[in-house]
Amino acid sequence: MKTVNYVLGGLGGQGILFMTKIFATTALNKGYNILGAETHGMAQRGGSVVSHLRIGDTKSSLIRAGSADFLISMDESEAYRYLPYLKKGGKLFANALVDAFPDKRVAAFLEKMQIESRAMEASKTAMELGSPKSTNLAMIAFYSAFGQGPLSADDLRATVDTISPGSFKEKNLKIFDTCYGVGKKMI
Amino acid sequence: MKEEFLLGNGAMALGLLEAGCQIMTSYPGTPSSEILPEVTRFAKAENLNTSIEWSVNEKVAFDNAFAAAVAGKRAACCMKMVGLNVAADSFMSAAYIGNIGGLVIISCDDPGPHSSQTEQDSRMMARFGKVPVLDPGNPEEAREMIKTAFDISEEFQVPVMVRPAIRVCHARQNIKYGSLKSNLTEADFKKEPTRWASTPKFRFLQHKALNEKHVKISEKFNLLTPYNTHNLGNEKTYDLGVVAGGVPAFVIKDLFEEYARNDIPILKLSAPYPFPEKLANEFMNRCKKVIVIEETDTVIEYMLRDKHKTLGRLTGHVPMEGELVPEKIEAVLNKAMKDCNMEPLSADTIVQEAFELVQTLELPIRKPTLCPGCPHRASFYSIRKAMPKAIYTSDIGCYTLGINLGAVDTVLDMGAGITMASGFWNAYIQDDVKKPIVATMGDSTFFHSGTTGLMNAVYNDSRFVLVILDNYITAMTGMQPAITQDRRVDGRKGNLIELETIVKGCGVKYLKVVDPFDTKTMIKTVKDAAEYAYSDDGSIAVIIARHACVIGFKDQAIPESIPVKVTDDCNECGYCHTRFECPGLYQDKENEKTEINQTLCAQCGVCLDICPQGAIVRVQGEKI
Ligand code: SF4
Ligand code: SF4
Numbered sequence: 001m002k003t004v005n006y007v008l009g010g011l012g013g014q015g016i017l018f019m020t021k022i023f024a025t026t027a028l029n030k031g032y033n034i035l036g037a038e039t040h041g042m043a044q045r046g047g048s049v050v051s052h053l054r055i056g057d058t059k060s061s062l063i064r065a066g067s068a069d070f071l072i073s074m075d076e077s078e079a080y081r082y083l084p085y086l087k088k089g090g091k092l093f094a095n096a097l098v099d100a101f102p103d104k105r106v107a108a109f110l111e112k113m114q115i116e117s118r119a120m121e122a123s124k125t126a127m128e129l130g131s132p133k134s135t136n137l138a139m140i141a142f143y144s145a146f147g148q149g150p151l152s153a154d155d156l157r158a159t160v161d162t163i164s165p166g167s168f169k170e171k172n173l174k175i176f177d178t179c180y181g182v183g184k185k186m187i
Numbered sequence: 188m189k190e191e192f193l194l195g196n197g198a199m200a201l202g203l204l205e206a207g208c209q210i211m212t213s214y215p216g217t218p219s220s221e222i223l224p225e226v227t228r229f230a231k232a233e234n235l236n237t238s239i240e241w242s243v244n245e246k247v248a249f250d251n252a253f254a255a256a257v258a259g260k261r262a263a264c265c266m267k268m269v270g271l272n273v274a275a276d277s278f279m280s281a282a283y284i285g286n287i288g289g290l291v292i293i294s295c296d297d298p299g300p301h302s303s304q305t306e307q308d309s310r311m312m313a314r315f316g317k318v319p320v321l322d323p324g325n326p327e328e329a330r331e332m333i334k335t336a337f338d339i340s341e342e343f344q345v346p347v348m349v350r351p352a353i354r355v356c357h358a359r360q361n362i363k364y365g366s367l368k369s370n371l372t373e374a375d376f377k378k379e380p381t382r383w384a385s386t387p388k389f390r391f392l393q394h395k396a397l398n399e400k401h402v403k404i405s406e407k408f409n410l411l412t413p414y415n416t417h418n419l420g421n422e423k424t425y426d427l428g429v430v431a432g433g434v435p436a437f438v439i440k441d442l443f444e445e446y447a448r449n450d451i452p453i454l455k456l457s458a459p460y461p462f463p464e465k466l467a468n469e470f471m472n473r474c475k476k477v478i479v480i481e482e483t484d485t486v487i488e489y490m491l492r493d494k495h496k497t498l499g500r501l502t503g504h505v506p507m508e509g510e511l512v513p514e515k516i517e518a519v520l521n522k523a524m525k526d527c528n529m530e531p532l533s534a535d536t537i538v539q540e541a542f543e544l545v546q547t548l549e550l551p552i553r554k555p556t557l558c559p560g561c562p563h564r565a566s567f568y569s570i571r572k573a574m575p576k577a578i579y580t581s582d583i584g585c586y587t588l589g590i591n592l593g594a595v596d597t598v599l600d601m602g603a604g605i606t607m608a609s610g611f612w613n614a615y616i617q618d619d620v621k622k623p624i625v626a627t628m629g630d631s632t633f634f635h636s637g638t639t640g641l642m643n644a645v646y647n648d649s650r651f652v653l654v655i656l657d658n659y660i661t662a663m664t665g666m667q668p669a670i671t672q673d674r675r676v677d678g679r680k681g682n683l684i685e686l687e688t689i690v691k692g693c694g695v696k697y698l699k700v701v702d703p704f705d706t707k708t709m710i711k712t713v714k715d716a717a718e719y720a721y722s723d724d725g726s727i728a729v730i731i732a733r734h735a736c737v738i739g740f741k742d743q744a745i746p747e748s749i750p751v752k753v754t755d756d757c758n759e760c761g762y763c764h765t766r767f768e769c770p771g772l773y774q775d776k777e778n779e780k781t782e783i784n785q786t787l788c789a790q791c792g793v794c795l796d797i798c799p800q801g802a803i804v805r806v807q808g809e810k811i
Contacts, residue, residue, distance in 0.1 A: 003441075011553075013787070020359075024192045028361055034192065035325065036359040039301075047553030059325055059437035061358035064513035066538040067445075077550045084541035109544055113537065132786060 001032070003056030004150055005063045007085045010074035010136070012047050019074075019136040020051045026151045026159040027055045037061040048078060055150055072143050074122065074135045080106060089114045093143045095122035095135055118146065120182050126175055134175050141176040145183025153180055193225075193362045195355040198326035199265075199293060200225030201362065202333035204235060207370030208263045208291070210255040211239045212248035214635065215667045216267030217302035218356035219295035223265060224667075227677050233367040239677050241667055244601070244635040245270035249277045249292070256290035256346070257383060258374040261337055265293040268309045273601065273636070275312070278346075282317045283393040284382065285344040288372065289337035292318070296352045298483040298510040304583070304600065306508060308484035309350040314460050317397055319404050320348040321414065322433035322457045326360040332414065332457075339407070343400045352482055353510075354434045401461040408463035415463050417454040417470045425452055427527040428474035429520070430467075430487055432456045435480045438513050442520070446532045451524075462490040471496060478504060478523040482511050498523055514538060557588045559771040560745060560789025562734035563656050565703040567594035568767055568797065570625050570654060572706075573713035577623040577652075580607040584629040586656050591768050595627070602636030604628040609640065609649035616650075621721050624651035625713070630658065630686060631669045638693055644727050645694035652716045653729045656703075657686055658736035690729050697728040704734055706796050737789055749792030750806040753781050757802035767797050 073079035101119035122138035144153035242248035313320035323329035479499035582604035608626035615622035716728035771788030
């Protein structure tokens, strides 16, 4: 399989490592090799966090700018910050206001790069469902609705099901299903 | 077989235990900090008898591991690259004297730098100390290399360094592993004073013997596949070849695969020292030019002696500073290819365009800050309030971020908070100026490197206020327990040491302990301390600002939640943002009002006392 590159962006405290874990565990269950790169230490106190995840038989962990298939960001500004990582024809998913995304200054670039962008108010939805800290899950589910990449919505949902500790399982699956539904409606 | 998506530091921990490492010592520092906890986790899960310790500093860690190896055990010590500076005194002699059981030093580099003071290249230290070095490119390779390192160390009786860069330590990879066994080799120190305590005359002989070992190790390194190898094909000569090691070697391999380029051979030198001269010559002879791409300094580049053929940092092809991220490596290769009249990998400038576009968006600058509810913030606030005109010398740790509150002026290295304070005092007092100075230092840093400076300051009568920020933990690197805690890393009991005892033991006469959350008292304590320190019969004054880290010990740090809000009395003076800068307090972009971010606010209540208008108040009973 050709290596598939995911750049995950967000802010400290949004649970980017958990997000990475869901993707990685799903890929692992499907028998893929994975290599990723994370932020730790002083850099982690910085607010802006990014995680690279490469599914396939690659040997280096960092995704080269201009070569990511997917950019999934839990914050609008962070989506713009990591934009240069997307390749031509890549896909962008952001936690942002549907009507105001993308920023006008970015739209032309996306068009030129044939990058399709999708937005949902993931934090708001997570908050409404009673889990303000679950923007990460919301974004995974939203992304999965579009059926792109080697990990299917069912696979990802199954991982959320097994990984979530007992008391959180029901809540997490509810967020997943709701946000999956939001995405489905956009297709 | 088990499989885990392991951090590179976890993969190395696995490698250490698979190699039968019996003694493991370390001092935390990004990006090395998770190696020891991962060793602990595996050893526990697999019921191994591995002895594991967080040492008080890197030199202590090194000497501990060294002695164990001299006694015939397999031992390792891990640290970040600047930690090796602290252990340098021992490190420099270690190769001369050598070891019996394998001794592996893992020194983790931080090109970038992401979380360090320098971008120094541990391979340079390896050369300096005449220690063979291996340079892994990803977690799996690091795990395997550690076993090779132990074997070489035992075969030649020299310590061996493994130098993973941050992209190895903090990469994650799926790793399969089987069950692990304890190594039961017993300690057996064989007395041989001419070796273990050798005098200069014998050191000369040891040096000679070491040089002879190096010739042999270099021969071994010529054949050390897959770490040292090239993929020269049938061509007689190539216009350009690439020489690389460690992380860049794999980045380049992936790049060539992606662009389907097989016209450029690669010489991989991930065991660069002692230099595999023969292998390198074989490669050089078939290439008209070579480009050397290595992190972070010029180690291989200097050892390739043909200057006319070699492109790299010295010819301006490779940046002299910063991490060699893949897009930078691509640009380096493109330039070298153009210079050799070859087709570049890509001619696209779109990535450049994208980065420029991002620049114009003026995205929020997210600088590192202390956590909401952090006791250090309260300390710095009070220090600045009590001694606004002072020079603030500080140190390495989370509290370096006191810079955001204007209460950190200098940071040099571990311990310099105290020693630079002495230095400033001496410089000013020579001119008869009693310069107000406040030094700050964390508890762990104080144990690591503070005591010598403090004794020196006491003896030589330097006058300043030292505030030891005691939060019971080494927080920045991921919450390692300080020696004031009785629980050691593997759960065994430690004979804890009281900070007060050590401070007094250093000869300090004036010592006060204060809770920084009580800013009023802390401000007064600092003022009193300054008065004493600068009085004629005073001396250095020490304050222990003691409050648990809000991340490491949440319940202890905030025993009672104090919800706060901003009232209409707020006149938007901005004082709380600039002087206190808690992420829990922000100014709403739209209505320009100061508000509390309830998701971030830790409800510590410290900000209640800081607003000049008294506009930050406790929420009583009502819903927020
Ligand atoms: S809360 Fe107080 S300190 Fe902060 S801006 Fe308002 S008046 Fe100034
Ligand atoms: S109570 Fe005040 S100082 Fe404490 S975390 Fe909240 S906003 Fe920050």
